[in-house]
């Protein structure tokens with residue numbers, strides 16, 4: 050080949066690469082900068098920032114919003130974390146419903162929709178995940194970032210060869226140094242993800258939080274599913290909630306102990322390192338199953354997949370799977386009802402630390418009306434009542 | 439108006455009598471005595487005992503000093519100590535089914551658990567305690583609901599169920615009739631409830647006398 054021909058070939062590859070980069074880059078840029086509105090519920094009395102509790106997080110992408118709903122009567126404080134793993138959308142959507150609808154009569158509800166905001170700005174690298182999804186609403190629809198399980202490498206890079214968890218010194222998977230549910234209780238001079246957990250630990254201590262509820266979703270091939278994972282301080286509460294829900298709410302939720310020797314998880318470390326009880330809720334999300342078929346928005350929101358269905362027929366799943374799948378409304382509804390029961394049963398047992406909230410829809414209502422029914426139109430609101438995640 | 443055969447009344451009353459005495463006999467001869475106080479443990483370190491505690495709490499049992507207690511790693515030695523200090527327990531409930539391995543680091547083997555519980559059951563027999571084998575975790579605490587090849591749940595059932603005086607099970611965990619077969623084979627009475635909440639009235643009958 051002549052030198053001239055080689056030049057032409059090299060140039061055309063460079064141009065082709067640049068075109069692909071422009072398309073991918075635009076998609077990445079757009080998804081990282083998609084603004085997700087939160088219309089404040091009249092029950093929100095204050096919006097704080099994570100950096101109010103730990104200045105070390107100020108100016109970073111993880112300086113998340115904390116929506117505070119305070120009742121007129123004093124009581125306890127319950128913190129609800131959404132988006133520890135943003136690729137589990139029922140988690141964030143539940144916090145949206147709370148921040149946009151709930152009203153608190155006694156005690157306080159603290160709501161964080163983007164516990165790991167960095168992880169909401171990226172999807173599984175090389176996984177061809179959809180960058181975003183839209184929840185249909187009576188006024189059109191609201192678009193959300195899809196997100197990933199791990200913080201965006203743009204914000205925290207490179208990963209170490211080995212990840213030694215602080216302070217237990219347990220060796221965990223290297224990539225989990227960007228996994229917010231492996232970096233509790235956090236470290237002030239650590240990585241972004243560790244600092245984020247540290248900031249939330251500070252928040253839990255300074256606000257004297259009684260219970261932390263960390264919302265998640267799990268693949269059906271993972272045994273910890275449709276369950277409450279409870280720190281031993283919360284085992285009685287979790288047992289009671291599981292029993293009462295399974296008898297009356299139209300769905301079943303189990304309970305599991307938080308393993309004492311497994312570190313970095315919210316249900317272990319928050320309970321160990323702060324005064325709070327820590328509970329983690331898992332809903333079923335077929336999108337996360339390794340044997341899934343097409344990984345698209347429909348699977349994310351409808352939870353129907355023929356291959357996961359087939360895995361179920363071979364007895365490989367830990368949760369039921371049928372043609373109806375696991376729609377997002379069911380998954381969010383489960384979280385809503387479980388939160389309602391935790392609040393009610395906790396308040397019954399601890400009247401001086403009660404957290405009494407209204408206007409949180411129950412499972413049956415979310416299932417019937419859909420998640421979008423509880424999302425409010427930001428264009429119809431006074432801009433000062435609209436925040437962005 | 440149709441005439442009723444004079445004998446039909448006799449026959450009907452015989453039927454009523456027969457069925458009444460039949461259910462009477464089940465109640466009387468089949469259910470073992472279940473007295474307070476109750477000790478609750480597991481064979482496999484599942485959260486089952488804490489879930490039973492939630493049920494007992496709802497019963498509002500009046501018993502001094504304590505109607506029930508949960509001891510995760512209850513041993514035969516503990517039973518002796520309870521007796522020596524003058525607080526003998528009358529009923530022992532052992533929850534079958536293992537803790538989840540999926541979360542790793544359970545930190546205990548099923549063999550250790552079976553050893554502990556076998557000794558415990560032997561000791562309980564010596565104290566004349568009634569032993570209730572309970573399975574309340576549904577399929578999640580059966581091999582069918584565990585990782586392929588994980589039979590720890592079944593080992594725990596084998597260790598406890600056939601040697602119990604009474605079986606208490608939630609329907610879902612008995613979908614394949616495993617407990618029904620043990621109950622029939624060994625002549626052990628069994629109480630089967632649809633949901634965990636349905637155990638409240640059942641336990642009321644057993645313990646709130």
Ligand SMILES: [Zn+2]
Pocket residue numbers: 133134137230265266
């Ligand atoms: Zn998760």
